[in-house]
Amino acid sequence: MRVSLFVTCLADQLWPAAAVGAVRVLRRMGCDVQFDERQTCCGQPAFNTGYRPEACALARRLIEIFESSGSDAIVSPSGSCTAMLHHYEQLFEDAGWRARARGLAERTHELSSFLVNRLGVEDVGARFAGRLTWHDACHGLRDLKIKDEPRRLLRHVRGAELVELPPPGAETCCGFGGTFSVKYPEISVAILDEKVDAIDRAGVDAVVSGDASCLMQIGGRLSRRGSAVRALHLAEVLAATT
């Protein structure tokens, strides 16, 4: 299967381990992974802040790039960016672009969803010792309905013990919300602290999520609060073999 990686600007620059891990896992599962270096950003920050023309321009660009990839699927280590691609259709009035956006969305998958639902695998041969808890990133959870898939994958990781935060803990927002985290940082951190409190109480070694943005938010606060709990991307855990 030919897979084109939709790396996301955030993972590319600020959390490359997520993307590197994704590539390794996909190859382990027998995929031929391509990366088109022309890609930059999906436009989500612009779209979420109300800058639709700017988002639209980036959407057109990304659609063209991935159309030319000739791959069977586009896979991304980010639920929110994948969800953004799935929303591209709404950005356009022109029927032609809407159809192209729809076509792209149909081929674009978040990593855990791709592994479990497209490739039908739950055991990716990973080994990672430690107690882990999962954070459901909002867009992946609510837009893409990703809930089960990461948990199934994590349960097959040898040496890892998956601990759920007491409901509704895993599903509560981390408070990032893109520009929200810097427009209203006090509120963002207030929301975040409840999350981090729950993670602290869970007594885990790491919190794992499918979105680097959440991990930066949660990890940044864990670190500031002097916690030893690490923030890891799902792909990092799945790629680990020692």
Added chain:
Amino acid sequence: MSFDRDARTALADGQLRGALRHATTLFGERRRAAIAEVPDWEDARDRARAIKDETLLHLDRYLEQFVANAEGAGARVHWARDAAQACDIIAGIAERRGARTVVKSKSMASEEIRLNAALAARGIAAVETDLGEYIVQLAGEEPSHIVVPAIHKTKGQIAALFAAKLGMEPSDDVTRLAAAARQALRRRFAEADLGVSGVNFAVAETGTILILENEGNARLTTSLPRTHVALMGIEKVIPRFADLEVFLRLLPRSGTGQALTAYQSLLTGTKRQPVDEGPEELHIVLLDNGRSRMLASPVTRQTLACIRCGACLNACPVYRQIGGHAYGSVYPGPIGAVLTPQLLGMGESAELPYASSLCGACRDVCPVKIDIPAVLLHLRAQTVARRASIGTRALLERLAFSAYATVMARPRLFEWVMGCARRLHIVPPLGAWTKWRDLRPLAPRSFREEWRAGLRETEGS
């Protein structure tokens, strides 16, 4: 309105935050338990939303049908373009009916139009009778939650308030506090000339208005005084009497976790015979106040589907931290963030659509499936397009996104800019981030550098 400042004030109030955490958690649990009892919950949500969509698409016809049937049953219907006209109508009715004392049951619309102040300006005193509203009225405050208006107050604060205003012996006993309010208000009910209520649903087919409550104050407000004034937003109309069922199935469970509230009053016109119990006159005031504008686009139109259950408040991570007052209007939380700007105009409330992390929890719990994040995004796009935000921050933001658009269209430039930022350890935006959160040590190489450095070649795992 200063959302930013008011939010910070709220965040600094430990007691408030504790109360909010307790209330929203409890309501969330009760809601989940209540909807678990309804096997076709999702189907009910779809049906209710379909009814609302149908109604809004033909709102003029359903309103006219409602008015015809309500008037046929003896009600007098008044139309109000805006808050001022609605207040004028109601004050006029009160004056014509010689009303000196007015009792009010819970009506968010009446707070939206600032009715009490308008009545007071014409020498008419209106007393709130819903316990939570009574408390905030005595305290001179605004309600902070759609369902529990005084959620921000401890029983100690209420005890002190009642001691000061009612001469009550200070007591922390909630039962005694409620009893004191009951006693104080009973006289008002007995003496009231005019009762003002809200309307939860207005049935076009029959001209019936339905009012839900738990305390009994709405029943007293609408049955004892000689005159009853019912104020409703124009979006409250639904087509058929039988449609009430699905909304009664959804609203109480979503709002308080009850299968049904203690009372539903279905009122159709006035008494059929003089000997009947009830007011002599029923006046229904239909309020637009910006609602008709929202019909213009499908995205904004869904705002009008709201049945004011309050579920979105209880699910919202932002509301949970800051409570209702920070939203600066009678409608707080997620629905407030989209409704207030559309009612008041963006200039006044331009911050509100941005006061959200877009998590979507509200959309999950909304009984009529309003896609609040979609409306927020729409309002944000409008703000930018109309340059509705003014000031240095807004200007800097525009510049930032211009730069962003330029950089992101050019991969080499993108890489160069990000490379500089990484080497200089500057990642925008800074201070607001690093005041509370560490920025993790940046990996020595970006993904694309790794790719070029060898990851590109197929390797073993």
Added chain:
Amino acid sequence: MRDSDAARRDILRAIRENLKPRGIAPRSAEPVQSTADPGPAARGSPPGLRPGSVGPVERASPDAVARFKAQLAAVGAQCTLACGEPDAARALARILTDAGARRVVGSDAPMVQRLLSTLGHDFVRESLDRLSRDDLFACDAGVTTAQWGIAETGTLVLESARERSRLLSLVPPIHVAVLSTRCICESLGDALDRVRQAASHAITFITGPSRTSDIELTLVVGVHGPQTVHVLLLEDV
């Protein structure tokens, strides 16, 4: 009035203007029958029902009666079963005595009048017609019938066209409602089908005593409405 007429015109015009499709396929001008409403048949009521055309059920299933009683308890209402009027009269006296009620006022329903006439001198029977408002507020208990009971929720349904029960079920702190088991229907939807909506200017659904959680979310029973709701459930002999 003229201002209101002008506002009516303006508002309706604003609605129509805002609803006008903008370059999208035109919609039908007629309000469509909502596909959302499956109709009374699909809701489980017998076919051919029109609202308000239904009388008491032939015989409420024992299951419905049991569910009604269970729901009454769940919502904090009391329930006493009686078989026939003489039994009901005795039960009423007991209920009122146990509740500490002395001043009792009954509705105009013939059944209520008959039951009250059997009460002894321990009670002061007030007549609704001759009761001043202040006296109404001083009564201990109001006795009415209920036109329907809803098994699903433990709800009483009172129709103003059938009985003057609006204030008696509201003002006195104790409300006793006499309900025939034949009048227990299954669900909210059934009740909405059965009430004579056009005839009644006020239809009231009562589910348990009045309550509030407005102070620190602590439940208090008995606020502005009755604190005690006691259903006297009447089975025909």
